[in-house]
Amino acid sequence: xxxxxxxxxxxxxxxxxxxxxxxxxxxxxxPVPVWFLWGTEGFLIYSRPNAQKLRNIRxxxxxxxxxxxxxxxGSVVRAEGTAEIVEDxxxxxxxxxxxxxxxEDMRRLGYEPAGFAxxxxxxxxxxxxxxxxW
Numbered sequence: 001x002x003x004x005x006x007x008x009x010x011x012x013x014x015x016x017x018x019x020x021x022x023x024x025x026x027x028x029x030x031p032v033p034v035w036f037l038w039g040t041e042g043f044l045i046y047s048r049p050n051a052q053k054l055r056n057i058r059x060x061x062x063x064x065x066x067x068x069x070x071x072x073x074g075s076v077v078r079a080e081g082t083a084e085i086v087e088d089x090x091x092x093x094x095x096x097x098x099x100x101x102x103x104e105d106m107r108r109l110g111y112e113p114a115g116f117a118x119x120x121x122x123x124x125x126x127x128x129x130x131x132x133x134w
Contacts, residue, residue, distance in 0.1 A: 016101065018065055019031045022060070042128055043081075046116075046124070047122045054085060063081055077133045082126070082127050085122060090123075092123075099113045102116075
């Protein structure tokens with residue numbers, strides 16, 4: 001995996017929303033905001049089992065990833081990568097860093113970590129292949 005600049009690394013650890021773009025079978029790109037955890041193995045994302053993004057990934061694992069830019073259009077972080085559905089991944093509730101990052105957001109949506117993990121039961125790992133940042 002490519003080494004990213006320190007400010008990019010900081011944003012990847014601190015930001016809560018990542019835009020994941022997958023492509024439907026008919027070629028239509030579909031960007032969706034997702035919660036994520038950044039680490040040495042790439043991005044870890046959890047999804048509901050019947051989500052369109054999972055069908056898209058199964059047919060075309062190439063994805064785009066974007067963080068929101070700043071109010072002036074700067075601080076851009078984008079990546080292209082390969083997504084895989086991780087069948088044997090630990091549930092979100094068993095990933096302490098994920099729970100710590102999103103606990104309050106889960107509560108705001110009416111979840112405790114165990115309930116969130118039941119609804120968002122499919123893990124997706126994205127390995128970035130190419131970065132752009134400015």
